[in-house]
Amino acid sequence: xKMNFNFNIAGRRLASEPTGRAMCKxxxxxxxxxxxxxxLAQQPEYPPAPTTGTLSADGPSADQPAxxxxxxxxxxxxxxxxxxxxxxxxxxxxxxxxxxxxxxxxGPNSLLPVYEKATSRVLTLYTGVRLNNSTEIxxxxxxxxxxxxxxGLGLAGPPDLDIVRxxxxxxxxxxxxxxxxxxxxxxKDKVENDRGFLSLFDQLxxxxxxxxxxxxxxxxxxxxxxxxxxxxxxxSNWTVDxxxxxxxxxxxxxxxxxxxADYEDRNWGFRxxxxxxxxxxxxxxxxWRPWQVHSENWEYELRKGFIPRKAGVVRLLAxxxxxxxxxxxxxxxxxxxGLTPAPEITDxxxxxxxxxxxxxxxxxxxxxxxxxxxxxGWDNGKTESFAYTEVDQTFAEGLxxxxxxxxxxxxxAGIAFVSNAICKDxxxxxxxxxxxxxxxxxxxxxxxxxxxxxxxxxHVWRGIYLAPGLQHIVNPGYNRDRGPVLIPAFRAHVEF
Numbered sequence: 001x002k003m004n005f006n007f008n009i010a011g012r013r014l015a016s017e018p019t020g021r022a023m024c025k026x027x028x029x030x031x032x033x034x035x036x037x038x039x040l041a042q043q044p045e046y047p048p049a050p051t052t053g054t055l056s057a058d059g060p061s062a063d064q065p066a067x068x069x070x071x072x073x074x075x076x077x078x079x080x081x082x083x084x085x086x087x088x089x090x091x092x093x094x095x096x097x098x099x100x101x102x103x104x105x106x107g108p109n110s111l112l113p114v115y116e117k118a119t120s121r122v123l124t125l126y127t128g129v130r131l132n133n134s135t136e137i138x139x140x141x142x143x144x145x146x147x148x149x150x151x152g153l154g155l156a157g158p159p160d161l162d163i164v165r166x167x168x169x170x171x172x173x174x175x176x177x178x179x180x181x182x183x184x185x186x187x188k189d190k191v192e193n194d195r196g197f198l199s200l201f202d203q204l205x206x207x208x209x210x211x212x213x214x215x216x217x218x219x220x221x222x223x224x225x226x227x228x229x230x231x232x233x234x235x236s237n238w239t240v241d242x243x244x245x246x247x248x249x250x251x252x253x254x255x256x257x258x259x260x261a262d263y264e265d266r267n268w269g270f271r272x273x274x275x276x277x278x279x280x281x282x283x284x285x286x287x288w289r290p291w292q293v294h295s296e297n298w299e300y301e302l303r304k305g306f307i308p309r310k311a312g313v314v315r316l317l318a319x320x321x322x323x324x325x326x327x328x329x330x331x332x333x334x335x336x337x338g339l340t341p342a343p344e345i346t347d348x349x350x351x352x353x354x355x356x357x358x359x360x361x362x363x364x365x366x367x368x369x370x371x372x373x374x375x376x377g378w379d380n381g382k383t384e385s386f387a388y389t390e391v392d393q394t395f396a397e398g399l400x401x402x403x404x405x406x407x408x409x410x411x412x413a414g415i416a417f418v419s420n421a422i423c424k425d426x427x428x429x430x431x432x433x434x435x436x437x438x439x440x441x442x443x444x445x446x447x448x449x450x451x452x453x454x455x456x457x458x459h460v461w462r463g464i465y466l467a468p469g470l471q472h473i474v475n476p477g478y479n480r481d482r483g484p485v486l487i488p489a490f491r492a493h494v495e496f
Contacts, residue, residue: 073233074410075495076463086128086138086200089496092232094160095119096149096489104481107442109435111154111476111485120146120162124176126197134184136200140177144253149487153438156390156420156449156478157239159471159487161231165438166252169284176255179214210262217255218248221262221271222299223317223361227371227400232493233412233457234400237471240416240453243359244391245377247321249275249295252284256295267304273297277323280346281386281437287323292352295321310365317359317377325353325384328425335432343434345384355383369405373398373416381423390436393421403459410459420449422478430478439477447475455491463495 075088096118103113121144128138144164152158152165181199187207195202198220212221219229223243228235235241242248249256258275276286277293287293297319305312326345335343357379364372374397381392398416403409422430430436431444455469469489476483 074462084130088126090124091494092122093492094162096487098485098487101483101485107440109153109440112150116149118147118149120160122162128200130200136181138179141173142176143173154477157237157451160236161238161241164252177216179212179216182211184209207265212260215255215257221260225363225373228373235453237453238389239418239420243375243377244389244394244420245357245379246359247387249277250387251278252282269301271299293323312364315361320356322352322354324350325386328429332428343429343432353383356380369402371400390439391420392423395419412457415454418451441477441479445480446478447480449478450474465493467491
């Protein structure tokens with residue numbers, strides 16, 4: 001039996017912990033999960049799996065993108081194929097700091113205006129087994145540690161997607177993903193697929209229906225972008241790597257439980273997901289009453305370039321959330337009537353309200369090694385920001401370059417700009433001294449939060465990558481009385 005060693009990280013919102021004991025626990029958890037699975041995996045080998053997000057263009061001579069998530073990323077150990085098993089891992093460390101900056105005032109949920117530094121850590125062990133020619137089981141275990149600048153508060157676009165805002169979470173390794181993946185072939189012809197931690201198949205039917213059940217992170221399958229979705233080798237800001245107005249269902253660490261159905265055809269696809277929502281905003285516990293508290297997500301993907309002979313993709317996203325969310329206008333009225341000493345979005349009896357929103361995700365090859373991307377997102381803004389971050393409207397654009405361009409095939413570089421906004425009721429709530437789960441300066445002179453991020457990832461040796469980066473944030477937390485803030489960063493990433 002040949003084994004697969006590859007290390008890759010699932011950049012999501014994460015917690016804290018010591019490394020040595022944690023890695024031992026990681027190994028024990030994964031062995032316990034895989035031993036019974038290997039007994040089941042005795043059927044003949046033959047593949048399928050998704051290549052969601054692959055750029056395409058009309059005609060065989062179109063420039064194809066150098067996808068940073070593909071198998072051209074080197075690891076510490078060679079990638080062996082032709083096995084039904086998968087075993088890989090990754091380690092990601094992000095150091096960030098900021099010098100003192102101007103602030104007329106600060107509140108309980110402000111980014112601190114004094115010098116700060118913080119380092120986050122995420123260790124992930126990916127495992128899987130292919131049970132037969134169309135079914136596999138995937139199990140990932142994570143350990144997260146370190147800290148965030150100001151414990152992750154004060155910014156609508158926090159600078160490090162690998163951190164978890166809640167420092168009180170358990171420090172033990174945890175199950176990040178555990179899912180069954182089933183592929184239903186709808187055509188006889190096959191296309192090649194890059195094996196990875198989300199799919200072990202080498203090929204898949206060109207037309208197919210993929211079903212996934214279990215625990216996963218919604219951005220594993222929705223709002224993917226080949227040059228703007230990866231905290232390991234690309235950008236690290238929350239609202240650059242994901243659509244900030246997409247309040248996707250997740251617990252504090254960024255995971256949920258549900259199912260995904262994904263239909264894929266030659267140059268288009270459509271996917272739907274139903275998933276659980278947290279009990280409270282950004283909470284660790286999910287509500288196990290899907291008939292009452294739930295989230296629906298839809299995405300249509302067209303793999304077609306808008307520049308002749310250049311590959312491109314457009315993705316159209318929509319979602320609805322039903323949960324115990326407060327209403328900003330009601331919280332403001334309670335304060336104005338003297339019922340609460342300050343606006344309090346959580347001061348209401350249990351009730352189910354709805355949030356909905358839309359998003360557009362666009363990427364376009366400009367040359368074989370240079371890709372432009374853009375996102376736009378909007379939500380209704382009436383109900384409480386609940387699962388991801390406090391953004392009601394967002395626009396992002398950027399460029400990602402692959403190192404083959406300058407004869408460094410494993411290097412990457414990028415620059416992005418994102419502008420975030422909130423609706424009028426949300427602005428008034430914060431101006432009156434209300435607190436969200438991320439924001440709350442005690443007052444507000446509103447302005448859009450504008451962020452520029454740039455990075456350069458250097459391949460040092462085998463699976464070791466180092467990346468200096470820089471973020472510049474104007475109107476942190478939508479407040480023109482604070483900032484701007486400069487956040488230098490340094491990332492070390494290892495693929496095993």
